Amino acid sequence: MSASNTATVDVVLPCLDEARALPWVLERIPPGWRAIVVDNGSGDGSGDLARDLGATVVEEPRRGFGAACHTGLMAARSEIVCFCDCDASLDPGLLPALVREVAEGRADLMLGRRRPQGHGAWPLHARAGNLVLAGMLRRRTGLRLRDLGPMRAARREALLGLDLTDRRSGYPLQMVVRAADAGWRIRETDVPYRPRTGKSKVTGTWRGTWHTVHDMRAVLAQPPLTKTREAGGL
Template sequence: MLAEDLAPAEAPPRPRSDDACELTILMPCLNEAETLAVCIDKAMGFLARSGTVGEVLIADNGSTDGSPEIARALGARVVAVPEKGYGAALSGGIAAARGRYVVMGDADDSYDFANLDAFLAELRAGRQLVMGNRFRGGIAPGAMPPLHRWLGNPVLSFIGRLLFRSPCGDFHCGLRGFDRQAMLDLKLHTTGMEFASEMVVKATLHRLSIAEVPTTLSPDGRSRPPHLRSWRDGWRHLRFLLMFSPRWLFLYPGLALLLLGTAGLLALLAGPLRIGGTTFDVHSMLVSSLAILVGAQAVTFCVLAREYAVANGLLPADEGGTLGIERLSLEGWLIAGGVLAAAGLAAIATAVTVWAGRDFGPLEGSAVLRLVIPGVTAAALGVQLVFSGFFRSIVKLRAR
């Protein structure tokens, strides 16, 4: 289809200034010539029917099939976004939008741009993010692959609700509206498909007012495969969700290992422990020691990761704490680490004394190991806390 064969749809009144533009309907575009025209027609039709002063904005990500020319011929505004990626295109479009509100959606004719009334009504009511929910609105046969419908979207949406207490039931619906300034204030930075998750996660963490409205999903009208790659992009979404939740990624697994390891070590200090037909001895103490060290490291990683994220504006400063550890000063970390290291060295020194009493000869039995293993664990843990305390102070110094 050539641009000259397309007649512009009836367009809404052009705003006299950016301040007069209420709504921008934003579509990221990369070679969408097959479906772009019908999407623009529907969007223009909605603006005209609803009497909304707005614009249709195409964020072109390097199309080579004439998509920008088609968009301009139909009265849409086109902004070129040279940085590749779904998120990059949307970020460029949001920055260039003139509307107070933005409704974004894919330009593949899978979303109905002619029926945005519910989105606009929620935005006008003060909502700062309005998500479409395809599971509530209806998914047409063939519109969503079974892997996405029954596994990918439900699982990732459940993880998002669990990790961040988000109210959204469809994390990855591509049709959503938002207050443009509120979204700019979130400083979204991902460039790929995980941009959809970043928007919801940050909106939740910053306590934006969020609503969901039912929306429909139709089979897209393109003859080529979609840009989405199921496993690659699914992993990118999951990776993003975990990285933005230090508590679930580091703290909770670390605490579990720390508690289990400590319980095991204490239970075996006095001697072997027999449970049923199984005897646990110093070898199990070594495993418990490993659990303690890895668990403590994970907990300190949570503190450090959160400090870094807050310092760089990735997480809000009031996004939960880490068992009060974040309130400890550098001196607190040094004292705790020093006490543990000293206790560990004392246990090791006691073991060396016992060895010396045997003329540094071969040691039989497990009595000395019951001193050495806790001693080495405490000493290593103390040194780890000292180094982590200094590293955390460096991060906080940069933030100040």
């Protein structure tokens, strides 16, 4: 994919009861890109609303952030795939900047470093959990990332080659760990982080944050794959 040809990008949007946020999110998908909304068992009509708004909707009945993300990855067909939360905390309109870094060969995996905008955008306990995980990641891989945020971009075939297995909250971290083990160039860039629409299912409470950290610690405890895979074509 050339720097000027980024029209065939799929954006995976894991979704659980996000009907209030969907219109804002989907109207900010870049023109020509495909939004893949992965309905993770919503009870508020999110799936039907997303279809009405023009998104491709994939059902994933197994609850779990990783399950939804990986189902979206499997449904994607574009050369480059993006991931973004579906709660209006992150603006999909910022994704072209991440995609450009991958398309032009400066990075294999681009991450959006969340920069809170406004009161309540990133609760203290969630930030604390993120800092703990960033430190653990540095000790495990040597990467000096400041965030493990959900906005990211990479090549689809390379992502599939990582053989990601986590289907819970550890999925984003496992992606970074296995990419690092495979020698990928991993970069991050600042992105505004707004207060989410609706209630968080993962890090909205101390208990949710604890469960997330628990899942991610299990990922960090896994040994490196015996056969690393390169991000081919980058």
